[in-house]
Protein backbone atom coordinates (compact mmCIF):
# COMPACT_ATOMS: atom_id res chain seq x y z
CA UNK A 180 0.00 0.00 0.00
CA UNK A 181 1.34 3.47 -0.83
CA UNK A 182 1.87 6.03 1.95
CA UNK A 183 -1.19 8.23 2.61
CA UNK A 184 -1.14 11.49 0.70
CA UNK A 185 -2.70 14.77 1.79
CA UNK A 186 -3.11 17.93 -0.19
CA UNK A 187 -4.72 19.76 2.76
CA UNK A 188 -3.27 22.84 4.43
CA UNK A 189 -1.82 21.76 7.77
CA UNK A 190 -2.74 23.65 10.98
CA UNK A 191 0.78 25.12 11.03
CA UNK A 192 0.54 26.31 7.44
CA UNK A 193 -2.91 27.69 8.18
CA UNK A 194 -1.52 29.60 11.18
CA UNK A 195 1.30 31.09 9.09
CA UNK A 196 -0.83 31.92 6.07
CA UNK A 197 -3.64 33.20 8.25
CA UNK A 198 -1.29 35.66 9.95
CA UNK A 199 -0.13 36.87 6.54
CA UNK A 200 -3.75 37.27 5.39
CA UNK A 201 -4.75 39.26 8.49
CA UNK A 202 -1.65 41.41 8.07
CA UNK A 203 -2.58 41.99 4.43
CA UNK A 204 -6.12 43.05 5.35
CA UNK A 205 -4.85 45.37 8.11
CA UNK A 206 -2.42 47.00 5.68
CA UNK A 207 -5.12 47.27 3.02
CA UNK A 208 -7.28 49.25 5.42
CA UNK A 209 -4.32 51.42 6.42
CA UNK A 210 -3.51 52.36 2.82
CA UNK A 211 -7.05 52.34 1.42
CA UNK A 212 -7.05 56.09 0.76
CA UNK A 213 -4.12 55.71 -1.63
CA UNK A 214 -6.24 53.84 -4.21
CA UNK A 215 -8.62 55.47 -6.70
CA UNK A 216 -12.00 54.85 -5.06
CA UNK A 217 -13.70 53.80 -8.29
CA UNK A 218 -11.95 50.96 -10.13
CA UNK A 219 -10.38 52.05 -13.43
CA UNK A 220 -10.19 48.66 -15.16
CA UNK A 221 -11.93 48.15 -18.50
CA UNK A 222 -14.31 45.24 -19.13
CA UNK A 223 -12.25 42.06 -19.52
CA UNK A 224 -9.05 43.45 -17.93
CA UNK A 225 -9.28 41.28 -14.82
CA UNK A 226 -9.95 38.09 -16.77
CA UNK A 227 -7.11 38.88 -19.18
CA UNK A 228 -4.71 38.85 -16.20
CA UNK A 229 -5.81 35.37 -15.11
CA UNK A 230 -4.39 32.09 -16.46
CA UNK A 231 -6.66 30.51 -19.06
CA UNK A 232 -7.12 27.33 -17.03
CA UNK A 233 -6.87 26.12 -13.41
CA UNK A 234 -3.57 24.73 -12.08
CA UNK A 235 -3.00 20.98 -12.09
CA UNK A 236 -0.61 21.22 -9.18
CA UNK A 237 -1.45 23.18 -6.04
CA UNK A 238 0.26 26.54 -5.66
CA UNK A 239 1.76 28.15 -2.62
CA UNK A 240 -0.17 30.67 -0.59
CA UNK A 241 2.40 33.46 -0.96
CA UNK A 242 1.80 33.45 -4.72
CA UNK A 243 -1.93 33.63 -4.22
CA UNK A 244 -1.59 36.56 -1.85
CA UNK A 245 0.76 38.27 -4.32
CA UNK A 246 -1.90 38.02 -7.03
CA UNK A 247 -4.42 39.84 -4.84
CA UNK A 248 -2.35 42.99 -5.08
CA UNK A 249 -1.50 42.47 -8.77
CA UNK A 250 -4.77 41.22 -10.26
CA UNK A 251 -7.61 41.82 -7.85
CA UNK A 252 -6.89 45.23 -6.32
CA UNK A 253 -6.94 47.11 -9.66
CA UNK A 254 -10.43 45.70 -10.22
CA UNK A 255 -11.72 46.73 -6.80
CA UNK A 256 -14.01 49.69 -6.21
CA UNK A 257 -13.07 50.50 -2.65
CA UNK A 258 -16.36 50.35 -0.79
CA UNK A 259 -14.50 50.63 2.50
CA UNK A 260 -12.73 53.85 1.53
CA UNK A 261 -13.73 56.81 3.69
CA UNK A 262 -14.10 58.66 0.37
CA UNK A 263 -16.84 56.30 -0.80
CA UNK A 264 -20.10 58.29 -0.77
CA UNK A 265 -21.99 56.31 -3.44
CA UNK A 266 -25.22 54.21 -3.43
CA UNK A 267 -25.93 53.23 0.17
CA UNK A 268 -22.89 52.10 2.16
CA UNK A 269 -21.98 48.47 2.65
CA UNK A 270 -19.65 49.01 5.53
CA UNK A 271 -17.64 46.69 7.73
CA UNK A 272 -15.32 46.83 10.75
CA UNK A 273 -12.58 44.88 12.51
CA UNK A 274 -14.92 42.91 14.80
CA UNK A 275 -17.22 42.07 11.88
CA UNK A 276 -14.36 40.77 9.72
CA UNK A 277 -13.07 38.64 12.59
CA UNK A 278 -16.58 37.34 13.28
CA UNK A 279 -16.88 36.39 9.60
CA UNK A 280 -13.56 34.56 9.82
CA UNK A 281 -14.83 32.61 12.82
CA UNK A 282 -17.99 31.73 10.88
CA UNK A 283 -15.81 30.23 8.15
CA UNK A 284 -13.57 28.57 10.73
CA UNK A 285 -16.45 26.83 12.46
CA UNK A 286 -17.99 25.99 9.10
CA UNK A 287 -21.40 25.37 10.60
CA UNK A 288 -24.52 24.80 8.51
CA UNK A 289 -27.31 25.91 10.81
CA UNK A 290 -30.44 24.86 8.95
CA UNK A 291 -31.92 23.22 12.06
CA UNK A 292 -31.51 23.95 15.75
CA UNK A 293 -30.12 20.42 16.02
CA UNK A 294 -27.40 20.99 13.41
CA UNK A 295 -25.72 23.50 15.78
CA UNK A 296 -27.82 24.84 18.65
CA UNK A 297 -25.52 27.83 19.21
CA UNK A 298 -26.08 29.03 15.63
CA UNK A 299 -29.83 29.29 16.19
CA UNK A 300 -29.82 30.47 19.79
CA UNK A 301 -27.22 33.21 19.36
CA UNK A 302 -29.17 34.52 16.35
CA UNK A 303 -32.45 34.59 18.28
CA UNK A 304 -30.76 36.28 21.22
CA UNK A 305 -28.94 38.97 19.21
CA UNK A 306 -32.11 39.72 17.24
CA UNK A 307 -33.92 40.19 20.57
CA UNK A 308 -31.14 42.54 21.72
CA UNK A 309 -31.69 44.59 18.58
CA UNK A 310 -35.40 44.96 19.32
CA UNK A 311 -34.36 46.76 22.52
CA UNK A 312 -31.43 48.60 20.98
CA UNK A 313 -33.62 50.08 18.22
CA UNK A 314 -36.79 50.51 20.27
CA UNK A 315 -38.76 48.17 17.98
CA UNK A 316 -42.22 46.94 19.05
CA UNK A 317 -42.01 44.06 21.54
CA UNK A 318 -44.17 41.89 19.25
CA UNK A 319 -40.96 41.26 17.28
CA UNK A 320 -39.26 39.60 20.28
CA UNK A 321 -38.92 35.84 20.31
CA UNK A 322 -41.00 35.33 23.47
CA UNK A 323 -44.01 36.90 21.72
CA UNK A 324 -45.87 35.38 18.76
CA UNK A 325 -43.28 36.93 16.46
CA UNK A 326 -39.51 36.92 16.25
CA UNK A 327 -36.46 37.84 14.26
CA UNK A 328 -33.86 36.11 12.13
CA UNK A 329 -31.06 36.96 9.73
CA UNK A 330 -31.76 36.89 6.01
CA UNK A 331 -29.12 37.37 3.35
CA UNK A 332 -30.60 40.64 2.07
CA UNK A 333 -33.54 43.01 2.25
CA UNK A 334 -34.56 41.54 -1.11
CA UNK A 335 -34.79 38.07 0.46
CA UNK A 336 -36.76 39.50 3.38
CA UNK A 337 -39.25 41.15 0.99
CA UNK A 338 -39.79 37.85 -0.84
CA UNK A 339 -40.43 35.98 2.42
CA UNK A 340 -42.79 38.70 3.65
CA UNK A 341 -44.71 38.69 0.36
CA UNK A 342 -44.94 34.90 0.35
CA UNK A 343 -46.28 34.79 3.91
CA UNK A 344 -48.74 37.56 3.07
CA UNK A 345 -49.86 35.66 -0.05
CA UNK A 346 -50.50 32.51 1.95
CA UNK A 347 -52.29 34.32 4.76
CA UNK A 348 -54.52 36.07 2.23
CA UNK A 349 -55.42 32.83 0.42
CA UNK A 350 -55.70 30.63 3.48
CA UNK A 351 -52.55 28.78 2.34
CA UNK A 352 -54.14 27.71 -0.94
CA UNK A 353 -51.59 29.43 -3.23
CA UNK A 354 -48.82 27.15 -2.00
CA UNK A 355 -51.00 24.25 -3.06
CA UNK A 356 -52.57 25.43 -6.29
CA UNK A 357 -50.56 28.51 -7.39
CA UNK A 358 -51.84 32.08 -7.77
CA UNK A 359 -55.01 33.04 -9.62
CA UNK A 360 -53.82 36.53 -10.69
CA UNK A 361 -56.23 38.42 -8.44
CA UNK A 362 -53.87 39.34 -5.57
CA UNK A 363 -52.68 42.95 -5.60
CA UNK A 364 -49.68 44.44 -3.79
CA UNK A 365 -48.84 48.11 -3.17
CA UNK A 366 -45.74 50.15 -2.66
CA UNK A 367 -44.63 53.66 -3.57
CA UNK A 368 -43.09 54.78 -6.84
CA UNK A 369 -39.89 55.42 -4.82
CA UNK A 370 -39.66 51.93 -3.30
CA UNK A 371 -36.61 49.80 -3.97
CA UNK A 372 -36.74 47.55 -7.03
CA UNK A 373 -36.54 44.52 -4.71
CA UNK A 374 -40.29 44.89 -4.06
CA UNK A 375 -40.99 44.64 -7.78
CA UNK A 376 -38.68 41.63 -7.96
CA UNK A 377 -40.54 40.04 -5.04
CA UNK A 378 -43.82 40.48 -6.96
CA UNK A 379 -42.22 38.73 -9.95
CA UNK A 380 -40.77 35.86 -7.94
CA UNK A 381 -43.78 35.20 -5.70
CA UNK A 382 -46.11 34.80 -8.68
CA UNK A 383 -48.06 37.98 -7.94
CA UNK A 384 -46.89 39.51 -11.20
CA UNK A 385 -45.52 42.97 -11.89
CA UNK A 386 -48.80 44.23 -13.28
CA UNK A 387 -50.41 43.43 -9.93
CA UNK A 388 -47.97 45.63 -8.04
CA UNK A 389 -49.29 49.19 -7.79
CA UNK A 390 -46.67 51.92 -7.51
CA UNK A 391 -48.45 54.60 -5.52
CA UNK A 392 -47.67 58.26 -6.10
CA UNK A 393 -45.42 60.15 -3.70
CA UNK A 394 -45.54 63.69 -2.31
CA UNK A 395 -43.12 66.61 -2.69
CA UNK A 396 -40.68 64.87 -0.30
CA UNK A 397 -40.94 61.61 -2.26
CA UNK A 398 -42.89 59.89 0.52
CA UNK A 399 -45.80 57.49 0.00
CA UNK A 400 -49.20 59.25 -0.23
CA UNK A 401 -51.57 57.26 1.98
CA UNK A 402 -54.74 58.82 0.53
CA UNK A 403 -53.72 57.55 -2.92
CA UNK A 404 -53.18 54.10 -1.44
CA UNK A 405 -56.68 54.07 0.08
CA UNK A 406 -58.14 55.21 -3.25
CA UNK A 407 -56.31 52.53 -5.26
CA UNK A 408 -57.38 49.78 -2.84
CA UNK A 409 -60.99 50.87 -3.32
CA UNK A 410 -60.64 50.79 -7.11
CA UNK A 411 -59.04 47.34 -7.03
CA UNK A 412 -61.69 45.90 -4.73
CA UNK A 413 -64.41 47.32 -6.97
CA UNK A 414 -62.77 45.49 -9.87
CA UNK A 415 -62.97 42.17 -8.07
CA UNK A 416 -59.26 42.06 -7.19
CA UNK A 417 -57.82 41.06 -3.80
CA UNK A 418 -55.47 43.59 -2.14
CA UNK A 419 -53.17 41.71 0.26
CA UNK A 420 -49.80 43.43 0.80
CA UNK A 421 -48.32 46.89 1.29
CA UNK A 422 -44.62 47.71 1.57
CA UNK A 423 -43.48 51.07 2.93
CA UNK A 424 -39.93 52.37 3.16
CA UNK A 425 -38.00 54.05 5.94
CA UNK A 426 -35.31 55.82 3.92
CA UNK A 427 -35.88 55.31 0.19
CA UNK A 428 -32.87 54.57 -1.97
CA UNK A 429 -33.10 57.62 -4.20
CA UNK A 430 -33.72 60.32 -1.62
CA UNK A 431 -34.00 58.76 1.88
CA UNK A 432 -37.70 59.63 2.05
CA UNK A 433 -39.53 58.46 5.16
CA UNK A 434 -42.94 57.02 4.40
CA UNK A 435 -45.74 57.92 6.85
CA UNK A 436 -46.01 54.55 8.57
CA UNK A 437 -48.86 55.45 11.00
CA UNK A 438 -51.23 56.42 8.17
CA UNK A 439 -50.25 53.53 5.90
CA UNK A 440 -50.38 51.12 8.83
CA UNK A 441 -53.86 52.27 9.83
CA UNK A 442 -55.07 51.61 6.26
CA UNK A 443 -53.50 48.14 6.30
CA UNK A 444 -55.13 47.36 9.67
CA UNK A 445 -58.53 48.53 8.41
CA UNK A 446 -58.23 46.65 5.12
CA UNK A 447 -56.56 43.60 6.68
CA UNK A 448 -53.46 43.80 4.47
CA UNK A 449 -49.99 42.53 5.35
CA UNK A 450 -47.84 45.57 6.17
CA UNK A 451 -44.11 45.20 5.43
CA UNK A 452 -41.61 47.94 6.29
CA UNK A 453 -38.25 48.12 4.51
CA UNK A 454 -35.70 50.18 6.45
CA UNK A 455 -32.68 48.71 4.66
CA UNK A 456 -30.18 51.44 5.42
CA UNK A 457 -31.96 53.97 7.58
CA UNK A 458 -33.23 51.51 10.21
CA UNK A 459 -29.78 51.70 11.82
CA UNK A 460 -30.43 55.35 12.74
CA UNK A 461 -32.94 54.14 15.35
CA UNK A 462 -29.98 53.12 17.52
CA UNK A 463 -30.10 56.79 18.55
CA UNK A 464 -33.26 57.71 20.49
CA UNK A 465 -33.48 61.09 18.72
CA UNK A 466 -33.97 59.33 15.34
CA UNK A 467 -36.51 56.74 16.50
CA UNK A 468 -39.36 58.87 15.16
CA UNK A 469 -38.53 57.38 11.74
CA UNK A 470 -40.17 54.12 12.78
CA UNK A 471 -43.30 55.54 14.43
CA UNK A 472 -46.16 53.42 13.16
CA UNK A 473 -44.16 50.19 13.19
CA UNK A 474 -46.67 48.90 15.72
CA UNK A 475 -48.92 48.25 12.69
CA UNK A 476 -46.28 46.24 10.80
CA UNK A 477 -46.50 42.52 10.12
CA UNK A 478 -42.88 42.42 9.06
CA UNK A 479 -39.85 44.68 9.20
CA UNK A 480 -36.30 44.56 7.96
CA UNK A 481 -33.09 46.55 8.14
CA UNK A 482 -29.54 45.78 7.02
CA UNK A 483 -26.66 45.93 9.50
CA UNK A 484 -24.66 45.18 6.33
CA UNK A 485 -25.37 48.69 5.12
CA UNK A 486 -24.74 51.10 7.97
CA UNK A 487 -24.07 49.08 11.14
CA UNK A 488 -20.42 48.16 10.59
CA UNK A 489 -21.27 44.52 9.84
CA UNK A 490 -20.02 43.17 6.55
CA UNK A 491 -22.34 41.87 3.84
CA UNK A 492 -24.49 39.78 4.14
CA UNK A 493 -26.69 40.51 7.13
CA UNK A 494 -30.33 41.59 6.97
CA UNK A 495 -32.38 41.49 10.17
CA UNK A 496 -35.92 40.38 9.41
CA UNK A 497 -38.74 40.48 11.99
CA UNK A 498 -42.28 39.17 11.83
CA UNK A 499 -45.15 39.81 14.22
CA UNK A 500 -46.69 36.38 13.65
CA UNK A 501 -44.06 33.74 13.00
CA UNK A 502 -46.70 31.03 12.55
CA UNK A 503 -47.77 32.48 9.16
CA UNK A 504 -44.20 32.60 7.91
CA UNK A 505 -43.37 29.10 9.13
CA UNK A 506 -46.55 27.61 7.74
CA UNK A 507 -45.71 29.24 4.40
CA UNK A 508 -42.16 27.96 4.11
CA UNK A 509 -42.03 24.73 6.09
CA UNK A 510 -41.66 21.36 4.44
CA UNK A 511 -40.30 18.48 6.52
CA UNK A 512 -38.80 15.63 4.53
CA UNK A 513 -37.96 12.44 6.42
CA UNK A 514 -34.19 13.04 6.30
CA UNK A 515 -34.52 16.27 8.32
CA UNK A 516 -36.71 14.80 11.07
CA UNK A 517 -35.17 14.96 14.53
CA UNK A 518 -36.22 14.86 18.17
CA UNK A 519 -35.62 18.54 18.88
CA UNK A 520 -37.84 19.65 15.98
CA UNK A 521 -40.55 17.21 16.99
CA UNK A 522 -40.44 18.44 20.61
CA UNK A 523 -41.64 21.86 19.37
CA UNK A 524 -39.24 23.48 21.84
CA UNK A 525 -36.78 24.86 19.30
CA UNK A 526 -36.61 27.23 16.34
CA UNK A 527 -35.53 25.78 12.99
CA UNK A 528 -34.67 28.83 10.93
CA UNK A 529 -34.77 26.86 7.67
CA UNK A 530 -38.56 27.31 7.95
CA UNK A 531 -38.20 31.11 7.95
CA UNK A 532 -36.24 31.49 4.70
CA UNK A 533 -35.99 30.31 1.09
CA UNK A 534 -32.80 28.20 1.11
CA UNK A 535 -32.43 25.22 3.38
CA UNK A 536 -28.83 25.86 4.43
CA UNK A 537 -27.68 28.83 6.44
CA UNK A 538 -24.42 30.28 7.69
CA UNK A 539 -23.60 31.25 11.28
CA UNK A 540 -24.11 34.93 10.46
CA UNK A 541 -25.00 36.16 13.93
CA UNK A 542 -21.38 35.83 15.10
CA UNK A 543 -20.27 38.95 13.26
CA UNK A 544 -23.28 40.90 14.48
CA UNK A 545 -22.67 39.76 18.06
CA UNK A 546 -19.01 40.76 17.80
CA UNK A 547 -19.91 44.20 16.43
CA UNK A 548 -22.48 44.90 19.14
CA UNK A 549 -20.15 43.71 21.91
CA UNK A 550 -17.07 45.50 20.59
CA UNK A 551 -18.67 48.91 19.97
CA UNK A 552 -21.34 48.73 22.66
CA UNK A 553 -24.56 50.67 22.15
CA UNK A 554 -22.67 53.85 22.96
CA UNK A 555 -20.03 53.30 20.29
CA UNK A 556 -22.59 52.50 17.60
CA UNK A 557 -24.67 55.55 18.54
CA UNK A 558 -21.59 57.77 18.43
CA UNK A 559 -20.65 56.82 14.88
CA UNK A 560 -24.20 56.91 13.48
CA UNK A 561 -24.76 60.34 15.03
CA UNK A 562 -21.48 61.57 13.63
CA UNK A 563 -22.41 60.41 10.12
CA UNK A 564 -25.73 62.23 10.32
CA UNK A 565 -24.05 65.40 11.63
CA UNK A 566 -21.50 65.33 8.80
CA UNK A 567 -24.21 64.85 6.15
CA UNK A 568 -26.21 67.71 7.65
CA UNK A 569 -23.12 69.91 7.61
CA UNK A 570 -22.54 69.04 3.94
CA UNK A 571 -26.17 69.99 3.26
CA UNK A 572 -25.58 73.38 4.90
CA UNK A 573 -22.59 73.99 2.61
CA UNK A 574 -24.82 73.19 -0.39
CA UNK A 575 -27.57 75.54 0.82
CA UNK A 576 -25.08 78.30 1.41
CA UNK A 577 -23.49 78.03 -2.02
CA UNK A 578 -24.76 80.10 -4.92
CA UNK A 579 -24.05 77.40 -7.51
CA UNK A 580 -25.61 74.30 -5.96
CA UNK A 581 -29.03 73.50 -4.52
CA UNK A 582 -30.54 70.81 -2.33
CA UNK A 583 -33.13 68.75 -4.20
CA UNK A 584 -34.88 67.79 -0.96
CA UNK A 585 -34.04 68.46 2.70
CA UNK A 586 -31.96 65.47 3.90
CA UNK A 587 -33.60 63.66 6.82
CA UNK A 588 -30.48 61.68 7.82
CA UNK A 589 -27.18 60.85 6.12
CA UNK A 590 -28.03 61.08 2.40
CA UNK A 591 -27.79 64.46 0.68
CA UNK A 592 -29.43 64.90 -2.74
CA UNK A 593 -28.14 67.97 -4.55
CA UNK A 594 -27.39 69.41 -7.96
CA UNK A 595 -25.48 72.17 -9.65
CA UNK A 596 -27.83 74.84 -10.95
CA UNK A 597 -26.48 74.55 -14.52
CA UNK A 598 -28.72 71.62 -15.40
CA UNK A 599 -28.62 67.90 -16.16
CA UNK A 600 -25.76 67.78 -18.67
CA UNK A 601 -23.54 69.80 -16.42
CA UNK A 602 -24.30 67.55 -13.44
CA UNK A 603 -23.58 64.42 -15.50
CA UNK A 604 -20.23 65.81 -16.58
CA UNK A 605 -19.46 66.86 -13.04
CA UNK A 606 -20.18 63.38 -11.69
CA UNK A 607 -18.02 61.70 -14.34
CA UNK A 608 -15.15 64.07 -13.76
CA UNK A 609 -15.32 63.60 -9.97
CA UNK A 610 -15.40 59.81 -10.17
CA UNK A 611 -12.63 59.68 -12.77
CA UNK A 612 -10.41 61.65 -10.38
CA UNK A 613 -10.35 58.64 -8.03
CA UNK A 614 -10.52 61.00 -5.05
CA UNK A 615 -14.10 60.17 -4.17
CA UNK A 616 -17.05 58.20 -5.45
CA UNK A 617 -20.60 59.55 -5.78
CA UNK A 618 -23.63 58.19 -7.64
CA UNK A 619 -26.77 59.79 -9.01
CA UNK A 620 -30.52 59.38 -9.29
CA UNK A 621 -33.36 61.28 -10.91
CA UNK A 622 -35.86 63.15 -8.77
CA UNK A 623 -38.78 64.95 -10.39
CA UNK A 624 -37.20 64.02 -13.71
CA UNK A 625 -34.01 65.93 -12.91
CA UNK A 626 -30.51 64.48 -12.71
CA UNK A 627 -29.51 64.53 -9.05
CA UNK A 628 -26.21 63.83 -7.30
CA UNK A 629 -26.25 61.79 -4.08
CA UNK A 630 -23.70 61.91 -1.28
CA UNK A 631 -24.12 59.39 1.55
CA UNK A 632 -22.04 59.56 4.71
CA UNK A 633 -21.96 56.03 6.06
CA UNK A 634 -18.56 54.46 5.61
CA UNK A 635 -16.91 53.22 8.77
CA UNK A 636 -13.83 55.46 8.45
CA UNK A 637 -15.47 58.62 7.08
CA UNK A 638 -14.56 61.66 9.16
CA UNK A 639 -15.06 65.38 8.82
CA UNK A 640 -11.85 65.81 6.78
CA UNK A 641 -13.17 63.42 4.10
CA UNK A 642 -16.49 65.22 3.76
CA UNK A 643 -14.75 68.60 3.70
CA UNK A 644 -12.34 67.35 1.04
CA UNK A 645 -15.24 65.97 -1.02
CA UNK A 646 -16.97 69.34 -0.93
CA UNK A 647 -13.75 71.13 -1.90
CA UNK A 648 -13.28 68.74 -4.81
CA UNK A 649 -16.90 69.17 -5.96
CA UNK A 650 -16.63 72.97 -5.93
CA UNK A 651 -13.23 72.99 -7.65
CA UNK A 652 -14.30 70.52 -10.35
CA UNK A 653 -17.50 72.45 -11.04
CA UNK A 654 -15.32 75.61 -11.35
CA UNK A 655 -13.06 73.87 -13.90
CA UNK A 656 -16.05 72.74 -15.93
CA UNK A 657 -17.61 76.19 -15.93
CA UNK A 658 -14.48 77.74 -17.45
Ligand code: PLP
Pocket residue numbers: 267331332333334335371373424426427428453454455456482494
Ligand atom coordinates in the same frame (compact mmCIF):
# COMPACT_ATOMS: atom_id res chain seq x y z
N1 PLP B 1 -34.41 48.42 0.19
C1 PLP B 1 -33.81 49.62 0.14
C2 PLP B 1 -34.53 50.83 0.63
C3 PLP B 1 -32.51 49.72 -0.39
O1 PLP B 1 -31.93 50.92 -0.48
C4 PLP B 1 -31.86 48.56 -0.84
C5 PLP B 1 -30.49 48.63 -1.39
O2 PLP B 1 -29.86 49.65 -1.43
C6 PLP B 1 -32.54 47.34 -0.76
C7 PLP B 1 -33.81 47.30 -0.24
C8 PLP B 1 -31.92 46.07 -1.24
O3 PLP B 1 -30.94 45.66 -0.35
P1 PLP B 1 -30.33 44.20 -0.40
O4 PLP B 1 -29.08 44.29 -1.22
O5 PLP B 1 -30.06 43.87 1.04
O6 PLP B 1 -31.33 43.29 -1.01
